[in-house]
Amino acid sequence: MAKKLMKGCEAIAEAAIQAGCRYFFGYPITPQNDIPEYMSLRLPQVGGCFLQAESELAAINMVYGAGGAGARVMTSSSSPGISLKQEGISTIAAAEIPCVVVNMMRGGPGLGNIQASQGDYFQAVKGGGHGDYHAIVYAPASIQETVDMMQKAFDKADEYRTPVIILADGLIGQMMEPVELKEAKDLQLPEKPWAATGYTPGGKKPRSVLNSLYIETEDLDELVDRLFERYAVIEKNEKMVECYNTEGAEYILCAYGTVARICKAAIRILGEQGIKCGLVRPITLWPFPSEAVHEALAQESVKEALTVEVSAGQLVEDIRLAANGIKPVQFMGKAGSRIPSAEEIAERILEMKRG
Amino acid sequence: MSTVIKKTPVLRDVHLHYCPGCGHGIVHRMVSEVIEELGIQGKCAGVAPVGCAVFAYNYFEIDMYEAAHGRAPAVATGFKRVHPDHYIFTYQGDGDLASIGTAEIVHAAHRGEKITTIFINNAIYGMTGGQMAPTTLVGQKTTTSPLGRDKDHCGEPIRMAEMLSTINGSAFIARTALNTTPNLIKTKAAIKKAFETQMAGKGFSMVEILSPCPTNWGKAPAESMEWIGEAMIPYYPLGTFKEV
Numbered sequence: 001m002a003k004k005l006m007k008g009c010e011a012i013a014e015a016a017i018q019a020g021c022r023y024f025f026g027y028p029i030t031p032q033n034d035i036p037e038y039m040s041l042r043l044p045q046v047g048g049c050f051l052q053a054e055s056e057l058a059a060i061n062m063v064y065g066a067g068g069a070g071a072r073v074m075t076s077s078s079s080p081g082i083s084l085k086q087e088g089i090s091t092i093a094a095a096e097i098p099c100v101v102v103n104m105m106r107g108g109p110g111l112g113n114i115q116a117s118q119g120d121y122f123q124a125v126k127g128g129g130h131g132d133y134h135a136i137v138y139a140p141a142s143i144q145e146t147v148d149m150m151q152k153a154f155d156k157a158d159e160y161r162t163p164v165i166i167l168a169d170g171l172i173g174q175m176m177e178p179v180e181l182k183e184a185k186d187l188q189l190p191e192k193p194w195a196a197t198g199y200t201p202g203g204k205k206p207r208s209v210l211n212s213l214y215i216e217t218e219d220l221d222e223l224v225d226r227l228f229e230r231y232a233v234i235e236k237n238e239k240m241v242e243c244y245n246t247e248g249a250e251y252i253l254c255a256y257g258t259v260a261r262i263c264k265a266a267i268r269i270l271g272e273q274g275i276k277c278g279l280v281r282p283i284t285l286w287p288f289p290s291e292a293v294h295e296a297l298a299q300e301s302v303k304e305a306l307t308v309e310v311s312a313g314q315l316v317e318d319i320r321l322a323a324n325g326i327k328p329v330q331f332m333g334k335a336g337s338r339i340p341s342a343e344e345i346a347e348r349i350l351e352m353k354r355g
Numbered sequence: 356m357s358t359v360i361k362k363t364p365v366l367r368d369v370h371l372h373y374c375p376g377c378g379h380g381i382v383h384r385m386v387s388e389v390i391e392e393l394g395i396q397g398k399c400a401g402v403a404p405v406g407c408a409v410f411a412y413n414y415f416e417i418d419m420y421e422a423a424h425g426r427a428p429a430v431a432t433g434f435k436r437v438h439p440d441h442y443i444f445t446y447q448g449d450g451d452l453a454s455i456g457t458a459e460i461v462h463a464a465h466r467g468e469k470i471t472t473i474f475i476n477n478a479i480y481g482m483t484g485g486q487m488a489p490t491t492l493v494g495q496k497t498t499t500s501p502l503g504r505d506k507d508h509c510g511e512p513i514r515m516a517e518m519l520s521t522i523n524g525s526a527f528i529a530r531t532a533l534n535t536t537p538n539l540i541k542t543k544a545a546i547k548k549a550f551e552t553q554m555a556g557k558g559f560s561m562v563e564i565l566s567p568c569p570t571n572w573g574k575a576p577a578e579s580m581e582w583i584g585e586a587m588i589p590y591y592p593l594g595t596f597k598e599v
Contacts (some may be wrong), residue, residue, distance in 0.1 A: 023433070023436060025433065037519035041526065046409060049436045049437075051432070051436060051466075053429065053462075054458050054461075054462035054465075055458055056376075056463065057426065057429070057458070057459075058426070058432075058458065058459055059429075060431040061422065061423065061426040061429035061430050061433070062429045062430070062432050062433035062436070063433060063435075063457070064420075064422070064426075064429075064430050064433060064435040065402075065429065065431060065432060065433020065437075065599075066433035066436060067433070067439045068420055068430070068434065069400075069433065069434045069437035069438055070437065071437045073433070073437075087423055088423065088426070091422075091423050095421075131485070185383050188394065196400045196419075196420065196434060197417035197418070197438065197441075198397050198398045198399075198400070198438070198441055199396075199416075199417055199418045200396070200397040201364065201396075201416060203397070206416070207416065207418060207419075208418040208419065209413075209418075209419050209421075210418075210419070210420045210421065211411075211412055211419075211420070211421040212421060212423075213409060213421050215410075225596070300364065313494065
């Protein structure tokens with residue numbers, strides 16, 4: 001299929017449909033309204049259903065109902081709305097229901113602003129809702145990457161029976177880039193014998209009980225053990241990372257999402273001045289590619305690392321955990337949606353070099 | 356020997372956890388019998404609430420969801436939109452439906468969602484130990500209204516059946532009670548009517564059932580049934596409020 005100039009939100013919505021998503025439940029919030037708007041027109045054309053819920057709470061619980069009924073289903077929102085969904089995401093993780101949640105991050109805390117931000121890293125990666133659980137978290141850096149991730153997101157959600165979060169900043173949602181959407185092929189969706197599709201005693205399908213309540217200590221232990229055994233497999237198999245120009249680098253930048261693209265521009269500026277700088281870009285934020293980060297920083301050539309974020313400092317904690325003291329890790333970033341320029345990042349590295 | 360009555364296979368052969376004199380067991384049996392009589396067991400799912408009926412997923416021999424507090428109508432909506440040719444009911448208490456879940460129930464009715472809600476009104480929070488509900492009567496003592504509900508402090512009890520009957524998307528709304536044999540017969544008939552309304556695709560249906568909670572009311576089971584007639588029905592009139 002030829003490349004097409006598309007707005008991020010619309011490209012994500014179309015890619016979800018190509019991935020077999022037929023149900024969308026959501027509530028309007030800036031800056032991601034183009035996703036539900038696109039879905040409201042397109043889903044009925046492919047025999048699906050778009051429903052504007054009365055709240056984010058209702059939307060995520062509709063996702064629970066539809067995912068539990070065996071469908072490929074998604075919701076999208078932006079930071080304050082994602083906070084409202086946390087009760088449902090925790091429930092869905094415990095009930096082992098596959099679904100995809102897109103967060104087009106805006107500035108926080110509270111209502112914050114409506115500009116791009118990366119302030120929801122902790123919320124997405126460290127749990128968000130209550131209790132011991134994880135969601136797979138993908139952090140795309142371009143619209144093409146987001147589009148390619150949608151198929152994977154739905155496939156992994158089904159494979160591991162888990163919520164999958166696409167953690168993008170508002171820039172991804174609002175900018176336009178040329179994208180290539182994969183041809184809609186004959187999707188073979190996996191069997192879901194656990195789903196609520198109607199139960200007849202004595203029939204082939206077991207009775208479905210989609211539930212997050214385990215009142216006996218042993219039963220809850222068993223659930224959480226089962227989840228964490230699955231998380232161990234995810235940690236083993238699903239880590240994704242991009243290492244750019246890292247081999248033999250003097251400085252390593254660590255960033256995710258669109259900020260990582262700005263870092264690449266900074267790396268070019270520094271290269272022109274004879275300073276070799278590399279980038280480690282986690283693509284999955286959970287599971288976190290700690291080994292790749294450690295390996296890049298452990299090189300003899302590396303003096304220091306710099307984590308760049310549009311937040312007051314969240315990713316930097318996981319980078320420092322991964323570094324485990326092997327090299328100093330500095331932080332550059334601000335909340336309030338101020339996007340750093342390539343020149344500012346390059347200047348910071350030059351400052352570090354000057355000592 | 357001829358069989359006069361037999362247990363419906365839609366109610367599972369397990370020990371119910373409800374207190375002596377509680378109304379939930381009666382309503383569970385009625386819902387199960389209706390599902391059996393309508394022949395929809397293989398195409399029907401249910402959503403259990405948070406509250407005393409939280410374990411209802413163990414009691415019905417159908418596919419079941421357990422929803423977060425108040426969210427059952429949203430979960431049922433998700434199911435119904437995926438399987439429009441199947442049937443689903445939510446089973447909710449007054450804290451779940453009339454307090455934390457007001458948005459979900461109002462908008463399920465508002466959309467004319469083709470689901471059925473069984474609403475147990477016992478004027479108190481049972482599972483958490485007898486706190487005041489939105490449906491607690493004025494003057495009624497609970498663990499969070501120890502001197503009796505004061506309407507100037509926390510309002511008068513909310514009448515959900517009346518309220519939801521004003522919404523265009525609701526197709527069948529009734530209130531019944533479990534306190535007398537005629538009222539039991541009417542309750543089962545209303546439950547059946549509610550499911551038939553869903554099957555006919557007419558819109559949202561709900562039966563509000565006045566039900567005893569001897570444990571948290573501090574009354575014996577027989578006395579509790581009398582209290583429904585003396586105190587609850589005068590404030591919560593029985594009848595069909597909407598039928599299209």
